[in-house]
Amino acid sequence: MTTRPPQIDENPAGVDLPLEPLPGHSSRGRLERVLRRGEFAVTAELNPPDSANAQDVYERAAVFDGWVDGINAVDASGANCHMSSLGICALLTRMGYATIMQIACRDRNRIAIQGDVLGAAAMGVGNIMCLTGDGVQAGDQPGAKPVFDLDCMSLLETVRTMRDEEKFLSGRKLSTAPAVFLGAAINPFAPPYDFRPLRLAKKIAAGAQFVQSQYCYDVPMLTEYMKRVRDLGLIENCFILVGVGPLASAKTARWIRSNVPGVHIPDSVVKRLEGAENQKQEGKRLCIDIINEVKEIDGISGIHVMAYRQEEYVAEIVHESGVLKGRRPWMREAGADDALVAERLDHILHDNASEKPVDMVKNANSE
Amino acid sequence: MSGNEAQKTSAPAVTQATLVKKARGKLAYKPADVSPQRRLQRRYTMRLWSVRHARFLEWVYARFADLFLMLHPFWNAIGYARAERPVKFVERHVKGLMFDCRMCGQCVLSSTGMSCPMNCPKQLRNGPCGGVRANGHCEVEPDMPCVWVKAWEGAQTMRANDAILAVQKPVDQSLRETSAWLRVTALAAHERKNTSGTAA
Numbered sequence: 160m161t162t163r164p165p166q167i168d169e170n171p172a173g174v175d176l177p178l179e180p181l182p183g184h185s186s187r188g189r190l191e192r193v194l195r196r197g198e199f200a201v202t203a204e205l206n207p208p209d210s211a212n213a214q215d216v217y218e219r220a221a222v223f224d225g226w227v228d229g230i231n232a233v234d235a236s237g238a239n240c241h242m243s244s245l246g247i248c249a250l251l252t253r254m255g256y257a258t259i260m261q262i263a264c265r266d267r268n269r270i271a272i273q274g275d276v277l278g279a280a281a282m283g284v285g286n287i288m289c290l291t292g293d294g295v296q297a298g299d300q301p302g303a304k305p306v307f308d309l310d311c312m313s314l315l316e317t318v319r320t321m322r323d324e325e326k327f328l329s330g331r332k333l334s335t336a337p338a339v340f341l342g343a344a345i346n347p348f349a350p351p352y353d354f355r356p357l358r359l360a361k362k363i364a365a366g367a368q369f370v371q372s373q374y375c376y377d378v379p380m381l382t383e384y385m386k387r388v389r390d391l392g393l394i395e396n397c398f399i400l401v402g403v404g405p406l407a408s409a410k411t412a413r414w415i416r417s418n419v420p421g422v423h424i425p426d427s428v429v430k431r432l433e434g435a436e437n438q439k440q441e442g443k444r445l446c447i448d449i450i451n452e453v454k455e456i457d458g459i460s461g462i463h464v465m466a467y468r469q470e471e472y473v474a475e476i477v478h479e480s481g482v483l484k485g486r487r488p489w490m491r492e493a494g495a496d497d498a499l500v501a502e503r504l505d506h507i508l509h510d511n512a513s514e515k516p517v518d519m520v521k522n523a524n525s526e
Numbered sequence: 527m528s529g530n531e532a533q534k535t536s537a538p539a540v541t542q543a544t545l546v547k548k549a550r551g552k553l554a555y556k557p558a559d560v561s562p563q564r565r566l567q568r569r570y571t572m573r574l575w576s577v578r579h580a581r582f583l584e585w586v587y588a589r590f591a592d593l594f595l596m597l598h599p600f601w602n603a604i605g606y607a608r609a610e611r612p613v614k615f616v617e618r619h620v621k622g623l624m625f626d627c628r629m630c631g632q633c634v635l636s637s638t639g640m641s642c643p644m645n646c647p648k649q650l651r652n653g654p655c656g657g658v659r660a661n662g663h664c665e666v667e668p669d670m671p672c673v674w675v676k677a678w679e680g681a682q683t684m685r686a687n688d689a690i691l692a693v694q695k696p697v698d699q700s701l702r703e704t705s706a707w708l709r710v711t712a713l714a715a716h717e718r719k720n721t722s723g724t725a726a
């Protein structure tokens with residue numbers, strides 16, 4: 160069907176189809192391939208729309224085109240209601256994007272979650288990220304019932320059991336196991352600091368194959384954490400992606416610091432933003448500087464860009480920091496049939512040509 | 527779509543959460559504690575004491591478990607089901623006082639530094655969430671020290687200080703409001719019988 164040469168990590172039979180399974184890979188997705196090849200990966204977070212319009216999702220994904228290896232579909236982050244991660248993944252996988260589906264334990268119990276994992280894997284979601292989720296009090300519907308039936312650790316273990324042992328938590332057999340690459344979140348910037356590296360070890364033991372961190376604005380702290388992670392020998396078993404993002408202004412930084420739990424922003428960062436003429440530009444610069452420092456740390460396999468409401472800067476940030484080293488991640492291109500239509504659209508719309516077979520035969524005869 | 531977009535960028539960023547928070551102030555009665563679970567809890571002075579004395583309590587519990595196991599013939603004679611009620615009564619009050627126990631029926635206090643994980647608003651049993659505040663307090667309830675920060679402190683003082691690293695199974699909700707003491711004893715007795723059975 161595709162007449163153009165297939166891109167790297169693409170199924171020639173169709174962009175939406177899973178890739179050839181490779182030995183040692185647990186998923187058939189693109190992100191795992193990039194990471195296992197040893198390339199520096201870039202993932203980004205899609206701001207989920209408050210709408211039932213598929214086009215909104217596509218537009219938001221299109222700004223990442225050719226710049227990221229995976230798109231995180233968040234599951235009501237901050238306990239604010241948006242389009243579900245499963246819905247976003249359903250739309251994006253159809254278009255061939257590599258999605259990272261987040262599952263938060265806050266909203267669904269183990270029955271619902273296991274069902275969603277199967278559904279997602281069947282749709283071609285290659286990566287699942289297991290989170291605990293923020294408390295309901297943080298979001299727009301504090302009256303909701305917090306579920307927290309599983310926690311991130313037991314969720315990881317559940318999905319791993321489903322994948323590797325081909326059975327539900329109850330022990331009932333699956334006829335096809337979900338082939339997914341398992342992710343988790345880490346936050347090296349929250350107490351108890353001594354426990355954090357051990358907690359990563361615990362997550363790896365439970366099944367995590369890659370982790371994405373909370374926003375990093377304090378590189379020395381991350382360096383310290385990574386030193387302990389290396390000492391524990393964890394970097395061999397897990398890919399670590401560091402969360403980064405531009406701050407829009409000093410005011411936002413201060414707001415985030417006091418209102419978003421788990422984000423640590425040192426004073427020096429706020430000062431630097433305050434001192435700048437164009438705070439937004441400086442926020443972007445700061446983000447690029449952090450990326451440049453972070454990519455040098457031993458054991459970091461990539462970055463996760465969370466540019467909330469500034470998604471259009473992701474491409475710039477990735478480009479200017481040069482983390483891709485000239486590599487171009489998979490990019491959505493129109494399929495052969497769509498390209499054909501686009502090419503002829505002018506003709507179809509404006510030349511008033513009748514293309515009904517009957518007329519065409521008549522025309523041919525009359526000539 | 528484009529009109530929509532333009533509106534979004536020009537209007538100041540008022541999120542739904544902000545609106546809800548503003549409206550909350552206007553409600554007639556605003557409860558002081560954040561989660562309903564918190565309203566059931568005692569003050570945490572005793573909990574903090576228990577965590578500080580985790581090593582001592584670990585020792586006490588080991589003796590206590592042995593004693594319960596020794597009483598196995600007795601429990602068997604009156605029947606575990608019949609013993610359940612009175613034992614549960616005692617367990618609820620003793621553990622309730624010391625740990626603010628939530629009677630999940632599958633006690634993991636020995637692996638959590640004697641800090642009951644069911645008091646965490648997210649009921650995490652495998653370690654702290656990512657939202658712990660810089661001062662070590664809970665993300666959900668700013669006035670409460672995070673259960674898991676305390677658990678880590680407690681675990682450091684204990685003999686089995688690596689028990690906190692074990693991955694815990696999800697809570698079996700069907701065991702709530704049952705006695706963990708009796709279950710552990712019955713299991714241990716069963717195990718003892720099995721091992722002695724294979725040895726003989």
Ligand code: SF4
Pocket residue numbers: 645646647648649650653654655656657658659663664665666667671672673674675
């Ligand atoms: S901060 Fe601590 S007590 Fe609060 S929800 Fe997170 S882990 Fe639980």
